[in-house]
Amino acid sequence: MTTEQTELARLRERIDQIDRQLLALICERAKCAQSVAEVKMRGNSGQDVVFYRPEREAQVLRKIMHENPGPLSDEEVARLFREVMSACLALEAPLHIAFLGPEGAFTHAAALKHFGHSGVCLPHYAIDEVFREVEAGSAHYGVVPVETSNEGVISHTLDVFVNSPLLICGEVEVRTHHFLIAPEQVDAADIKVVYSLAQSFSLCRQWLDERWPGVERIAVPSHADAVKRASERQDAAAVAGEHCARLYGMKVLAKNIEDHPDQIARYLIIGKNSAPPSGDDKTSLMVTIRDEPGALYKMLGVFHRQNLSLTRIDSRPALSGARRYHFFVDFIGHKDLPEVGAAIQELSRDALDVRCLGSYPKGVL
Numbered sequence: 409m410t411t412e413q414t415e416l417a418r419l420r421e422r423i424d425q426i427d428r429q430l431l432a433l434i435c436e437r438a439k440c441a442q443s444v445a446e447v448k449m450r451g452n453s454g455q456d457v458v459f460y461r462p463e464r465e466a467q468v469l470r471k472i473m474h475e476n477p478g479p480l481s482d483e484e485v486a487r488l489f490r491e492v493m494s495a496c497l498a499l500e501a502p503l504h505i506a507f508l509g510p511e512g513a514f515t516h517a518a519a520l521k522h523f524g525h526s527g528v529c530l531p532h533y534a535i536d537e538v539f540r541e542v543e544a545g546s547a548h549y550g551v552v553p554v555e556t557s558n559e560g561v562i563s564h565t566l567d568v569f570v571n572s573p574l575l576i577c578g579e580v581e582v583r584t585h586h587f588l589i590a591p592e593q594v595d596a597a598d599i600k601v602v603y604s605l606a607q608s609f610s611l612c613r614q615w616l617d618e619r620w621p622g623v624e625r626i627a628v629p630s631h632a633d634a635v636k637r638a639s640e641r642q643d644a645a646a647v648a649g650e651h652c653a654r655l656y657g658m659k660v661l662a663k664n665i666e667d668h669p670d671q672i673a674r675y676l677i678i679g680k681n682s683a684p685p686s687g688d689d690k691t692s693l694m695v696t697i698r699d700e701p702g703a704l705y706k707m708l709g710v711f712h713r714q715n716l717s718l719t720r721i722d723s724r725p726a727l728s729g730a731r732r733y734h735f736f737v738d739f740i741g742h743k744d745l746p747e748v749g750a751a752i753q754e755l756s757r758d759a760l761d762v763r764c765l766g767s768y769p770k771g772v773l
């Protein structure tokens with residue numbers, strides 16, 4: 409054996425040893441999660457047991473990132489532990505997650521990022537359908553977009569909250585990178601047509617204009633559709649998200665082709681329960697006020713007096729009555745904090761209605 413071969417054999421033996429230790433520890437962790445499930449069942453006499461605990465998951469991931477000694481990045485170690493927890497939770501009870509489809513959409517990527525790959529993710533074709541699935545108990549949780557780089561705030565999601573009893577129990581952000589992809593057998597030089605969503609074309613316009621000026625762009629309803637159409641031809645490519653490229657096993661011709669990189673989309677996790685404090689939380693309120701001079705100024709004054717930091721505010725006209733607006737306000741802090749309680753109380757004095765849509769851990773990954 410050469411010295412290189414000896415060195416490799418020695419290192420691989422060490423890796424085998426470590427893998428054995430990792431396997432034993434992961435299995436021990438899984439058994440521990442099973443015992444946690446038994447305790448939860450005993451605590452609730454087996455009725456309506458909530459196995460998924462977003463606040464605990466956020467704490468576990470934050471601790472892992474904080475204690476990460478390297479060389480793997482914080483995001484990478486958190487992703488690995490995300491999958492370990494996902495598998496442990498599936499042992500306790502398999503989670504059913506409804507998301508705004510189709511498969512391969514950025515919302516699908518958000519669901520997998522948040523819940524890992526051991527949950528059962530099911531696509532639905534409208535935002536209110538996702539809400540209905542969770543309300544009816546056919547899915548434990550739902551994932552819906554609330555803000556994307558191409559459409560801004562998703563007002564339909566906000567509108568559905570008005571008449572839904574569901575609560576927000578988490579948020580997740582996804583970098584909406586776009587890839588130019590093609591079936592394995594297609595040569596880049598042969599491409600005459602590119603399929604994608606109209607919004608994705610506008611996000612990648614400059615790049616496509618410069619590099620693929622003569623190529624026809626055909627808009628289709630989804631990234632998955634774009635991939636399917638491209639797969640049926642020998643001269644076509646698709647512009648889609650990274651997750652979609654992986655899901656359909658396409659060849660990547662170019663990565664991150666969007667004209668403004670670092671575009672981030674935000675998704676909400678909806679369920680029947682809000683989350684207890686995790687130590688770093690957000691709260692979402694829906695405040696309904698009369699459309700009159702100074703009403704918004706007064707409302708914002710409450711947050712200022714309670715020293716609460718707003719992360720976003722959106723308004724929607726109330727459909728049920730003229731001259732009323734629903735304000736959707738997100739801020740840092742959990743509803744159990746005294747200053748948040750005081751703000752809700754103060755807001756209730758002037759507003760027509762104040763509803764807490766949920767407190768939840770700030771997105772970790």
Ligand SMILES: O=C(O)C(=O)C[C@]1(C(=O)O)C=C[C@@H](O)C=C1
Pocket residue numbers: 441444445459460461462464465468492493494496497500
């Ligand atoms: O701590 C719990 O309640 C668990 O069920 C364990 C665990 C984990 O694997 O760490 C699994 C699922 C929960 O969502 C949170 C954490």
